[in-house]
Amino acid sequence: MPQSRGQVLIGQAGGPTAVINQSLVGVIETALEHRSVGGVLGSLHGIQGLLKGDLIDLSRERRKTLEAVARTPGSALRSVRKKPTEEECTQILAALRRLDVRWFFYIGGNDSAETALLLSKMAADARQDLVVMHVPKTIDNDLMVTDHCPGYPSAARFVALAHLGDDMDSRSLLGVKVNVLMGRHAGWLTASSALARVHDDDGPHLIYCPENDFSMDGFCADVDAVMKRLGRCVVAVSEGIHDSKGNLIGASGERDSHGNQQLSGSGHLGDLLVAALKAKLGSKLRARADTLGYLQRSFAGVVSEIDVKEARKVGRFAAEKALGGSTGSASVSIVRKPRKRYRADFRLTELERVAKEQRRMEPAHFKGGNDVSSEFIEWLRPLVGKLPRMAHLAEVRYEAP
């Protein structure tokens, strides 16, 4: 009678990452090892699967498949962007009771932590025997408490590699290149482009994050100054930049049920910035914009090795704590040890401290309104790992003999 021992249920929510399935497999393998667990279920498309009865038996997966899934980007259990209504929460809790689920692991960002908090509160009120564990992931790196979020180092690596190559491309044909990066409220991912700099004149030359107000005039003047100095300018800009009144510079109308505006999946902001530059600096200016889009979170084959390991460990840690009975509903955070060489520990955090709230970059992470500080770069470097070296010719001028 496995049911009598209580079941584990796992769901994934929000935007996928390159390593979110490492956390999934971390939870599964730990749960399968645990004697008190009667079964390990997966809910497809997050809480949607519970509402619709779309559940799979994860104990039937082969070990080899799980390892291969762990190395695959995207959410293997599918995902959802959905804030449940109170009625839906009631339905979800009823479904969990029916299934004898005593441990619910929800792998996601701050919206998913909010869902986890809602469910854990209602379960406590109803005295339902349920631990809801939020397992953090997000390429946006905007969760509170934790040093950084699983998924972010791999996305930051993608952004750094893109800018390493893009800077060489910019040297080849000159002009202005604007790269629009994910991050609606926080500039962590945009800021990671700074890792592409090695030499003094390397791009990105300007970095704009949502933590600082954006002015189109200031932007055009900044670009103009870099163009005059180098004849080229690579710009990294967050999709979430806004003016001093908080109006988004490049928003479309679409919103999800958490109230988030759609910013990604459109080239609108990049095109708008290029048009502004041409209007201000001259229509003959060679200016191009790329919106790096979903590749930042899903590109196959680019991961940070530290991220891979930590994402797995965060899943295992959440499962060990919950199944060991040493915690009620909670989230997990990564604590960086104060050592020269990067080392990290994992700790439990109250859901209240993670739910909904967004952690933004700090003033010390910036250098003026259009760049990041060396403090930020040194914080980020170990997470992303070693980057390939971009080589330049010595360019000794030819003198006719």
Add this chain to the structure above:
Amino acid sequence: MPQSRGQVLIGQAGGPTAVINQSLVGVIETALEHRSVGGVLGSLHGIQGLLKGDLIDLSRERRKTLEAVARTPGSALRSVRKKPTEEECTQILAALRRLDVRWFFYIGGNDSAETALLLSKMAADARQDLVVMHVPKTIDNDLMVTDHCPGYPSAARFVALAHLGDDMDSRSLLGVKVNVLMGRHAGWLTASSALARVHDDDGPHLIYCPENDFSMDGFCADVDAVMKRLGRCVVAVSEGIHDSKGNLIGASGERDSHGNQQLSGSGHLGDLLVAALKAKLGSKLRARADTLGYLQRSFAGVVSEIDVKEARKVGRFAAEKALGGSTGSASVSIVRKPRKRYRADFRLTELERVAKEQRRMEPAHFKGGNDVSSEFIEWLRPLVGKLPRMAHLAEVRYEAP
């Protein structure tokens, strides 16, 4: 008196690739080994460097630097998009005479081959002792005669990896995902997205190339059919798609001196396709567009191993033939040997056969107007190399006991 033995001059032009510097170093190392060569010069920004006297001494570069440069994306000698006027050709030939350049290597696409042809003809008319060698590169793969172009396999690998991951992302959150890919006249790069397919329901589900007329109604109907079947649809589309009258679907106004319209560096086409889908299939449809842009040709760290080797060999081959005196002005093509395991040879080709002309995909490469054939996929596969495996869960439905 090295001048008396005649000098080699090298330039790079057009859009860079991930391996264009392999060809550059292939020419340099071969020239440096050759007794009849008095000096090896680099012209910065292609022919522009000759017109402005912006020349560097490549014999002063360290071997270690050259090897590192070979592994760096972008054009190490910088690039240019410029068709010289007759007067400029006269100036260029005069500069080459002054420098005692007897071998001019121009690494580029069909526009650069056109420039090479112009210069070689005028040099022949003036009885100037000059061999102009066109060394092929282009991620567009649209050069005549050759089996494929150096640079294309690496760009195709990037596109395949992007679609491998993007398909997992699409499975997670469903809806329509449109990816706009480089290629103004030919669909080679867009078509390479097909390598991301392993399982029956893997994306991209629809592939649109400029070789086939594009109809917005047909597109919406195609997407609708896939959505009804799978609940999601990943689309790969060339930036150069056009209607049956030849009008580009997503053109901006900008043109270069070769008469090419600017298509890349804007998210316009993707946004236009998403808007059309929402208008036709309902505004609630989750539809997103990414324009992969310049990352396709410059992303640091993604190369095809075969491409790396062939790009180097193409440079060496061009230099050996030209410096060995066995050819006049010419271009180089890659010939695929008719064997089971991929093998290639290099041959000389007349510049007339490569200049300006674009090689498009053939009817046999397509399956209807919205897909590629297995013949195309089998042709491409060995060039791109082994791809990572994307794993799916077995998804055994949970049955309550």
